Amino acid sequence: MDVMSTGVxxxxxxxxxxxxxxxxxxxxxxxxxxxxxxxxxxxxxAIVIGFSIQALMLVGAMKLAQDxxxxxxxxxxxxxxx
Amino acid sequence: MSxxxxxxxxxxxxxxxxxxxxxKFDRYLALMVGxxxxxxxxxxxxxxxxxxxxxxxNFGVSLxxxxxxxxxxxxxxxxxxxxxxxxxxxxxxxxxxxxSIILHGSVNATFIxxxxxxxxxxxxxxxxxxxxxxxxxxxDRQIWVGLRYLFVSNTAMLFxxxxxxxxxxxxxxxxxxxxxxxxxxxxxxxxxxxxxKGGIFVAGLWLxxxxxxxESPVSALLSGVVVKAGIFPLLRCALLLPNIEPMVxxxxxxxxxxxxxxxxxxxxxxxxxxxxxxSQLGFILAAPSVGGFYALTHGLVKxxxxxxxxxxxxRNFKELxxxxxxxxxWLALVLASFSISGFPLLAGFGAKVLTxxxxxxxxxxxxxIAAVGTAISFAKFIFLPRGGEKQSLNMGFxxxxxxxxxxxxxxxxxxxxxYTLTNTIKPLLTIALGWLAYHLxxxxxxxxxxxFLEQFDHLIGTMSLILLLLFGLVLI
Numbered sequence: 001m002d003v004m005s006t007g008v009x010x011x012x013x014x015x016x017x018x019x020x021x022x023x024x025x026x027x028x029x030x031x032x033x034x035x036x037x038x039x040x041x042x043x044x045x046a047i048v049i050g051f052s053i054q055a056l057m058l059v060g061a062m063k064l065a066q067d068x069x070x071x072x073x074x075x076x077x078x079x080x081x082x
Numbered sequence: 083m084s085x086x087x088x089x090x091x092x093x094x095x096x097x098x099x100x101x102x103x104x105x106k107f108d109r110y111l112a113l114m115v116g117x118x119x120x121x122x123x124x125x126x127x128x129x130x131x132x133x134x135x136x137x138x139x140n141f142g143v144s145l146x147x148x149x150x151x152x153x154x155x156x157x158x159x160x161x162x163x164x165x166x167x168x169x170x171x172x173x174x175x176x177x178x179x180x181x182s183i184i185l186h187g188s189v190n191a192t193f194i195x196x197x198x199x200x201x202x203x204x205x206x207x208x209x210x211x212x213x214x215x216x217x218x219x220x221x222d223r224q225i226w227v228g229l230r231y232l233f234v235s236n237t238a239m240l241f242x243x244x245x246x247x248x249x250x251x252x253x254x255x256x257x258x259x260x261x262x263x264x265x266x267x268x269x270x271x272x273x274x275x276x277x278x279k280g281g282i283f284v285a286g287l288w289l290x291x292x293x294x295x296x297e298s299p300v301s302a303l304l305s306g307v308v309v310k311a312g313i314f315p316l317l318r319c320a321l322l323l324p325n326i327e328p329m330v331x332x333x334x335x336x337x338x339x340x341x342x343x344x345x346x347x348x349x350x351x352x353x354x355x356x357x358x359x360x361s362q363l364g365f366i367l368a369a370p371s372v373g374g375f376y377a378l379t380h381g382l383v384k385x386x387x388x389x390x391x392x393x394x395x396x397r398n399f400k401e402l403x404x405x406x407x408x409x410x411x412w413l414a415l416v417l418a419s420f421s422i423s424g425f426p427l428l429a430g431f432g433a434k435v436l437t438x439x440x441x442x443x444x445x446x447x448x449x450x451i452a453a454v455g456t457a458i459s460f461a462k463f464i465f466l467p468r469g470g471e472k473q474s475l476n477m478g479f480x481x482x483x484x485x486x487x488x489x490x491x492x493x494x495x496x497x498x499x500x501y502t503l504t505n506t507i508k509p510l511l512t513i514a515l516g517w518l519a520y521h522l523x524x525x526x527x528x529x530x531x532x533x534f535l536e537q538f539d540h541l542i543g544t545m546s547l548i549l550l551l552l553f554g555l556v557l558i
Contacts, residue, residue: 008243015247049206056210061229074539077226
């Protein structure tokens with residue numbers, strides 16, 4: 001899960017910096033190739049959400065690990081489906 | 083109206099947190115939010131033109147409120163109120179009410195937003211809230227079902243995010259309309275996310291286990307409104323962009339058939355209802371322009387059925403056949419089943435007629451088969467024995483059922499033009515055919531379908547297959 005979401009975050013950053021890597025801050029210098037701030041702002045939200053979901057899943061996994069120490073999904077699924 | 087919208091959309095989240103601070107007033111606060119949504123939906127119906135709000139230029143949040151959102155919001159309001167009534171006399175804690183109100187708010191948010199990022203945030207809040215509700219009893223099974231749900235939906239949403247940034251790359255805006263000229267991969271990724279979230283076709287096979295293993299009020303919420311949060315953006319895109327519409331219709335028919343196929347052969351009442359949700363979502367997608375009304379009737383029926391199924395003495399149809407039900411429960415069950423099979427005098431009839439009228443010629447056969455299948459699967463409920471001893475049922479339960487079934491009767495008036503002779507005969511024939519098939523064939527059938535498609539690994543694998551399928555469909 002973490003690996004996947006890191007991949008997506010990296011992709012957003014790549015898209016943002018395709019046309020330049022400078023921080024978009026107002027200054028006197030003209031015609032610098034700015035990085036696009038919008039995808040970065042958006043992915044910040046996604047990072048926070050992804051983090052909170054991972055925390056939740058970890059709690060669930062820890063609770064399950066008490067009875068299924070190996071955490072094999074196949075075994076857990078077998079025990080828990082009607 | 084725009085100030086009012088902002089207040090209304092933030093109210094559930096505010097109240098959701100307030101409930102934790104004032105646990106004594108949890109039920110009243112939760113009910114207040116439900117009523118406010120119902121009033122808001124009423125205001126939308128009075129408003130003539132759709133309302134569009136855009137904040138912070140074209141990068142920012144854009145909302146669109148029209149009749150279609152009105153139907154969905156009304157569904158959400160009624161179902162939430164019914165669930166609160168149902169839980170009123172029970173010893174549910176403030177946590178339950180708080181979470182269900184936050185869930186209510188995030189579902190409302192998905193019904194009005196018109197850009198991909200607000201939708202993403204709303205959908206993620208929704209999956210966290212529903213995970214907490216599913217896993218609340220804290221036994222192993224519920225935690226596993228909840229984890230499975232969270233994992234599947236989060237993976238789907240990651241695909242969706244990649245799609246969203248591709249749309250941004252072409253248009254420098256996250257608006258739904260941007261999907262039009264975006265590259266095909268953006269389209270395939272976003273649709274994959276929404277299909278999984280909405281429980282459509284093979285991608286939606288996580289849904290039966292999740293909905294059937296949760297507690298009854300939670301299943302009612304999940305099946306009544308939460309899946310519709312994935313459906314609504316699909317409808318919105320289909321109505322906005324004509325070149326997407328045929329694909330949505332195709333998925334609608336495929337889902338209706340798949341869901342009904344499983345539902346007919348299912349022997350467990352709650353699983354049957356869950357599979358049937360999958361098939362009804364197909365009906366909603368099959369005719370996007372009138373999907374709102376169908377969603378309203380389905381939400382009311384399905385939540386009342388889940389609440390009733392929680393009160394039945396057993397979940398297995400075979401055992402239910404030998405234990406006569408309380409006549410009052412049986413009556414409510416039959417009314418709801420009649421509505422969903424499309425029997426005249428109940429709202430399901432109007433919705434079915436309206437959907438059938440808006441179909442394209444190639445869809446008609448598929449959906450008619452699905453309608454017969456619906457009649458067959460609900461014959462299982464209708465032909466249960468009645469006249470058993472009286473169950474002790476509290477007032478909250480009856481309030482909930484009255485609200486939902488009363489909503490069905492009232493919604494019937496919305497499309498009263500449906501009552502012509504030909505329109506009335508066709509559903510009656512369909513139902514008769516379904517019952518005949520049930521008595522002659524399906525009652526005695528004992529086929530147990532393999533469940534390997536519902537296994538966790540396969541769910542994730544199917545996602546990539548659907549992605550390929552979508553990509554192929556776009557390229558053709």
